[in-house]
Amino acid sequence: MTEIRLHNSKTRRRETFTPIDPENVRMYVCGPTVYDRAHMGNARPVIVFDVLFRLLRQIYGAAHVTYVRNITDVDDKINARAKQTGRSIGEITDETARWYLDDMAALGNLTPTHTPRATGYVAQMIAMIEGLIASGHAYEAEGHVLFSVESYADYGALSGRSVDDMIAGARVEVAPYKRDPMDFVMWKPSPEDLPGWDSPWGRGRPGWHIECSAMADDLLGQDFDIHGGGNDLMFPHHENEIAQSRCAHPGSDFARIWMHNEMLLVEGKKMSKSLGNFFTVRDLLERGIPGPVIRLVFLSTHYGKPMDWTDAKRAEAEATLRRWAAVLHQHGYCARMVAALKASGDWRPDAEFLGVLANDLNTPGALARLHVLAKGHTAPALAGLAHGLELLGLVSDWDALGDLAGVAPSDRAYPAWVEGVVERLLMQRQAARAAKDWAEADRLRDLLNAAGVQVSDVGGQATWVPGPGFDATVLEGMQ
């Protein structure tokens, strides 16, 4: 069995992964707060941990991996959005959650085993909070319930900071009802106009961190294998999750391995609304950039390093994917053929590919291996490439390879009439070529080249694609 090694944020080391129960490998990843379209940064952890999910399924079997990714549907940002738009909270969270799942599916991500919503687990949160009060790890003050940081000796261990350091930083919210400035809220009172649930401390709503503790506990148990998320969540969110869960279940480890993906940059800068380089996944999809292309760009950088989204990478990913799709398509790959391969047991990962990927999710290394495998000249020799593309979530519909191979670069969209004009000119050229009238054939090609159309004579048949500098207006007079 291929050995998986993962970088554990908790120990800051790359460790051999040994599941608690190989029959049920368990992973939890922090999902979105649903109040707006998912931006590109939101997509990174989803793709990273989807690849891990797929790898675990490959190695332990699809039926032996449980993946939980929550949806936070109770939060002050949602409340603010409701107030500002006049729409109901339920409407906003339902719509945004649907968008999120659609956008993530478009990027080739599998649906997790469970996608729990925070509001479905309030009872479990309350129970956990009650337990923490009873064991002295939490206290009630002015309708709030706070976690007492002092009661958990290992507080700060994950993010490598001490309580003293953090207080010295003086960036913590000092509320009069806190015993210690670092104590954080698990439950807070809700006025009538905000969502609230009845609790032993009056009508209120949960703080941010408790939901993940409660849902992970309910769906995965006190101890599970992997907990993932963006590294911006390491503090305070994950630190607080650990504190709550481990104090609620003395003796438990909570998650064995913590994994954090690095952040996304856009053209070298952090994506932010104020810099104007902020865009959503949907924005890119609507610009005609296929989901697999976006996914390939993400996979081309290791998850532990900051990833720079640039248009140059987008173009390179498009070209790579088109080439891979073309070579597989030419060698007969389609849904039927892949199904036959699977049925005959010949659908296996390339050992080197899998080994590289299993070494802390080295997706760039795995892609490099696919480049080598893509040099195969026969259908069987290309099986490793095909399997790898499916394992990475880059191809799901093998009957769509032809489309993927023939897709025009997304920065070279053209009006519908162009196709007719180009096809007509190519037919004229084909006639000239058949008559060995090279002067006329070249004249027609020059005409198309002048408009930026690239003409290729593949297998005696002319194909075309809008190239760099494509300009439809040059062809306008020939309609």
Added chain:
RNA sequence: GGCGAGUUGGCGGAGUGGUUACGCAGCGGAUUGCAAAUCCGUGUACAGGAGUUCGAUUCUCCUACUCGCCUCCA
């Protein structure tokens, strides 16, 4: 200020205590009516300094720079 990550050839981006990453671009060749596409071949890279070592891009320390978190933001 505290904590952490990083600095690899023209660009992107892995990895390794001594031997080819890989991709793009470039260059040479094959192929082609000519091209394009494709295929084959081709790169004196590892921020700077000191140290450990037979040997360091790879380990240790220092310096410089970049970036992230610590604050609503993944």
